Each structure stands twice: as structure tokens, then as C-alpha cells.
Amino acid sequence: MQSKKTVIVDYGMGNMFSVLRACANAGLDAVLTADRKEVEAADAVILPGVGAFGAAMENINRLDLAKPLKDFCASGRPLLGVCLGFQLLMTESEEFGMNRGLDVIKGVVRKFPVPNNEGAKVPQIGWNAIKQCRSWEGTVLEGLVDGEYMYFVHSFYVALDSTEAACSNTSYAGIEYTSSISRGNVFACQFHPEKSAWNGLKIYTNFKKRVTGE
Amino acid sequence: MKNVRIIPRLDIKGPNLVKGIHMEGLRVLGQPWEFARHYYENGADELIFVDVVASLYQRNSLKDIISKTARETFIPLTVAGGIRTIENMKDILRAGADKVAINTAAIQNPEFIRTASRLFGSSTIVVSIEAMLENGKYLVYTDNGREYTGVEALAWAKKAEELGAGEILLTSIDREGTGEGFDEELTIMVSKAVSIPVIACGGCGTLEHVAGVILDGGAEAVSMASVLHYAMAGRSDAARITGEGNTEFLRSGRSLSTITPLGIGDIKKYLRSHAIPCRHELDGINAK
Numbered sequence: 001m002q003s004k005k006t007v008i009v010d011y012g013m014g015n016m017f018s019v020l021r022a023c024a025n026a027g028l029d030a031v032l033t034a035d036r037k038e039v040e041a042a043d044a045v046i047l048p049g050v051g052a053f054g055a056a057m058e059n060i061n062r063l064d065l066a067k068p069l070k071d072f073c074a075s076g077r078p079l080l081g082v083c084l085g086f087q088l089l090m091t092e093s094e095e096f097g098m099n100r101g102l103d104v105i106k107g108v109v110r111k112f113p114v115p116n117n118e119g120a121k122v123p124q125i126g127w128n129a130i131k132q133c134r135s136w137e138g139t140v141l142e143g144l145v146d147g148e149y150m151y152f153v154h155s156f157y158v159a160l161d162s163t164e165a166a167c168s169n170t171s172y173a174g175i176e177y178t179s180s181i182s183r184g185n186v187f188a189c190q191f192h193p194e195k196s197a198w199n200g201l202k203i204y205t206n207f208k209k210r211v212t213g214e
Numbered sequence: 215m216k217n218v219r220i221i222p223r224l225d226i227k228g229p230n231l232v233k234g235i236h237m238e239g240l241r242v243l244g245q246p247w248e249f250a251r252h253y254y255e256n257g258a259d260e261l262i263f264v265d266v267v268a269s270l271y272q273r274n275s276l277k278d279i280i281s282k283t284a285r286e287t288f289i290p291l292t293v294a295g296g297i298r299t300i301e302n303m304k305d306i307l308r309a310g311a312d313k314v315a316i317n318t319a320a321i322q323n324p325e326f327i328r329t330a331s332r333l334f335g336s337s338t339i340v341v342s343i344e345a346m347l348e349n350g351k352y353l354v355y356t357d358n359g360r361e362y363t364g365v366e367a368l369a370w371a372k373k374a375e376e377l378g379a380g381e382i383l384l385t386s387i388d389r390e391g392t393g394e395g396f397d398e399e400l401t402i403m404v405s406k407a408v409s410i411p412v413i414a415c416g417g418c419g420t421l422e423h424v425a426g427v428i429l430d431g432g433a434e435a436v437s438m439a440s441v442l443h444y445a446m447a448g449r450s451d452a453a454r455i456t457g458e459g460n461t462e463f464l465r466s467g468r469s470l471s472t473i474t475p476l477g478i479g480d481i482k483k484y485l486r487s488h489a490i491p492c493r494h495e496l497d498g499i500n501a502k
Contacts, residue, residue: 013335014334014335014338015307015312015334015338017284017307017308017310018288018310018312021284021285021288021310022288024285025288050335050338052335115409118215118216120216121409121410121411121434122409123336123337123410123411125337125380125381125411125434126216126217126218126219126434126435127217127219127259127492128217145496147496149494149496151259153337172216194288195289195290195312196288196289197287197288197289198288
């Protein structure tokens with residue numbers, strides 16, 4: 001039997017190697033690619049990314065990846081969005097003027113207020129708690145404890161139009177924001193599970209189970 | 215209050231973990247990988263690797279250690295020492311680092327910060343500032359505390375932020391390796407002046423020092439070496455040393471009289487008991 005193939009979309013934004021290593025740790029057969037055909041043919045897709053929303057969408061459009069990614073989300077095959085990869089699933093971002101996103105999930109990407117009444121520095125760089133806002137059963141967060149710590153690096157956060165898809169909330173700079181979502185086959189998180197030690201690796205292990213149907 | 219990070223700093227010379235005082239008189243303490251794994255399993259929030267001689271010889275011998283650590287530990291990893299070009303950065307990031315810290319190269323060419331942060335994203339670029347107090351002024355040194363620059367730390371920190379640095383790793387050369395406590399004055403001065411996170415480094419000797427540099431120094435993260443390393447050094451698994459270096463300390467089996475070793479778990483327990491939030495294991499297990 002041929003093993004299931006996971007594609008990590010390498011569209012030139014940030015260090016994808018840590019995602020690749022987390023996949024290897026979870027036993028997921030993954031490759032880095034920017035080729036739309038490979039995305040279309042994949043059994044599962046991981047959309048990572050670090051950096052600016054506008055530049056990321058520019059790269060995605062230039063590589064002709066927007067439609068394949070949207071189609072993939074609609075296909076029922078598992079997709080994991082991480083950090084900027086989570087934000088890109090939204091309708092738009094207010095980073096340096098308005099930028100259109102993939103519009104898979106209705107929502108806006110906003111900047112943390114600076115200064116803020118908590119004296120919190122922006123970007124948020126560090127560990128923070130993810131608080132359950134609905135059951136994690138059947139999502140890739142299954143098995144984690146409510147309030148678990150994950151590693152975050154970001155200046156912008158996701159504000160969903162409707163919080164139906166939200167799995168967890170996190171508080172920073174006086175804002176309580178959605179830190180992960182799950183809707184059908186699409187899961188995405190603002191934090192970096194590949195940098196969140198053994199608890200983050202559980203997310204990759206759970207994702208692998210979805211990919212292989214274990 | 216925000217969650218603070220506890221970051222072990224591992225100074226590396228050749229194949230070994232070393233530690234000096236005021237960045238000199240390096241003692242070999244053991245195998246870097248054994249220390250890195252131990253800290254990871256005991257709740258370190260990040261790791262910083264510093265190639266302490268790279269800047270001097272313009273080389274970087276860390277890649278093997280980085281690769282192994284990145285394959286087997288899953289927390290952020292910052293690498294410093296001898297990173298001078300975009301190519302150097304690509305190499306180190308490809309080997310498994312998440313962030314790179316630059317000092318000498320940034321001082322020589324401040325625009326390098328801008329170029330690097332545009333290319334890799336601000337959150338990947340840490341500017342390392344090593345400062346010494348002289349006639350009432352904090353002045354920046356490069357090449358691991360060897361080279362005088364005459365640049366003032368405060369002005370340099372502001373400029374680094376403006377050029378796109380994502381974080382500042384702030385080391386007090388005066389306190390480094392002494393266990394006498396962090397330079398809180400230096401830390402609060404820089405922390406108040408920039409809107410990016412400041413990692414305080416140099417001088418950690420007690421639990422009170424850690425809490426102090428957070429509460430009074432305004433540090434977002436705290437980095438330490440000796441207090442953690444001396445709890446590990448001498449353990450048989452860590453002490454398999456190879457290559458050159460001053461191994462007299464290890465062979466003698468002595469402990470460092472001025473510093474009481476601490477575990478990461480001790481530090482976090484203390485911080486939490488003083489209402490300073492930090493990541494901890496929720497089910498009470500402090501390891502994997």
C-alpha cells in the first residue's frame with residue numbers, strides 16, 4: 001500500500017524546516033513544495049508561514065496556489081494551517097492597508113494595539129495558554145489539557161465573523177482572540193505546534209491519524 | 215502580567231559546552247547536546263547556543279550540534295556567534311535554528327539588520343547587545359566582549375529596533391558568569407526604551423535575581439548559564455568531553471562555591487509563587 005503523502009506548502013515565507021521535522025517526529029511522510037500540481041494531488045496539506053500577510057498572498061498568487069488551496073479546503077482532505085498559514089485562511093487582513101486572504105473562513109486579521117493597557121510588547125513572542133471554547137474531541141487538539149501552553153510569535157491576530165469554528169482562545173495585550181479553529185477537514189492555529197514541545201507534537205500526531213485514517 | 219520565558223544559554227567552543235566569567239577563562243563543562251536535552255525535558259522555553267570563538271576566527275562550528283538539537287527537541291532555538299552574512303544565516307536556519315542573533319556584524323553594518331529582517335522576518339532576527347558600564351555609560355562591545363566600540367547601548371538598542379530587530383538579547387559583561395545578579399539598571403533602561411522583547415542575560419545566581427530582573431528590570435525573558443550548568447556538570451552522561459579546552463575544573467570534581475545550582479523547575483515554581491506567570495506542566499509532571 002502506498003503511504004499517504006503530506007505536502008508542506010513552501011511559498012517562500014519563513015522557515016519550513018521545523019514543520020518538516022515535526023512531521024518526521026510524528027511519522028508523517030511530508031515534502032516541501034511550491035508546485036500547485038503536488039498540492040492538488042496531496043492527501044494532506046500543511047500551510048505554514050511567518051512574516052507579512054501581503055507578501056505571502058503575493059507569493060501564493062504568483063505561484064498560482066490560491067485556487068488549489070481553496071479547492072483543497074473544500075475537498076474534505078485534511079489541511080493544517082500554522083501561524084501566518086492560519087491568518088491566510090481569513091477573508092482579509094488590515095496589515096499595511098487591506099489585503100485579501102484565501103477567504104476559506106470568514107474573518108479579519110487585526111494588529112495588536114500598541115501601546116496597550118497591559119504594557120505588552122508587540123510582537124508577542126513566547127508561551128501562552130490556549131483556553132478551550134468548545135470540545136476538542138474529534139479535533140487535532142484532542143488529548144490536550146484545557147489551558148495548555150503553546151509557543152506564539154505574532155503581531156496580528158484573527159477576529160472571526162462567527163466564532164462557530166473557534167476551538168481555543170488566548171489573551172494578549174488586552175485582547176482575547178481565537179488561537180485555533182477547526183471546521184470539518186480544516187484545522188488551523190496561531191501558535192507553532194512544532195515549537196511547543198511535547199504538547200505541540202501531539203497536534204502533529206493527531207493530524208497524522210487523520211491523514212492515515214488510523 | 216505576561217508570561218515570561220526561561221532560556222538556558224549554552225556557550226560552545228569546538229565540540230564542548232564551556233563557561234567563563236566576564237566572557238573569559240572558559241572552562242569545559244561537558245557535551246552540549248546532553249545539556250540541551252536535559253533543559254528541554256525539564257521545561258526550558260527556548261535555547262540559545264553561542265559559538266563563543268566563531269566571531270574571533272570567523273567560523274561557525276555549531277551546525278552539527280544545531281541539527282541534532284533541532285531534530286530531537288521542539289522548542290525555539292536561537293543561534294549566535296560569527297554570523298556575518300545572509301548566507302551564514304541561511305546555513306544556520308537550514309541546520310535547524312529558528313532565530314539568529316547578531317552582534318559584531320550588526321555594529322559593523324547596521325543596515326545588515328534591515329536586510330536580514332526583510333528577508334527572514336523580524337521575529338527571526340535577534341540583536342545581541344553586550345554592554346559594560348564605564349564612567350556612568352553603558353557601552354557596547356563586540357567579539358564576545360573583546361572589542362570596544364564606543365557605541366552607547368541605549369541608542370544602539372533603539373536603532374536596532376528601528377532597523378527591524380525582533381528581539382534584543384541584552385548581556386551585561388560586568389555581571390556575566392559572576393552569579394552576582396543581573397544588571398537591572400541596564401535592563402530597565404533598554405526595556406523601557408524599546409517596544410520589542412528584551413532577554414536579560416548575565417549574572418544569574420539566585421531565584422531572587424530572576425524575579426528581580428523581571429519585576430524591576432522589565433525583562434520579557436531571562437537567560438542564564440552557570441546556575442543551570444553547574445547542576446548538570448559532572449554528571450557522567452554530560453561529562454564525556456572531547457577535543458581541546460580547559461578541563462581541569464571538570465576533572466577536579468569541584469563545585470563552584472559562589473553559585474548554588476538551580477533547576478528550571480525550581481525557577482518556574484519560584485516565579486509562579488511570586489505571581490509571575492510562565493509556562494508549566496498542567497498535570498504536575500515536569501518532564502516529557
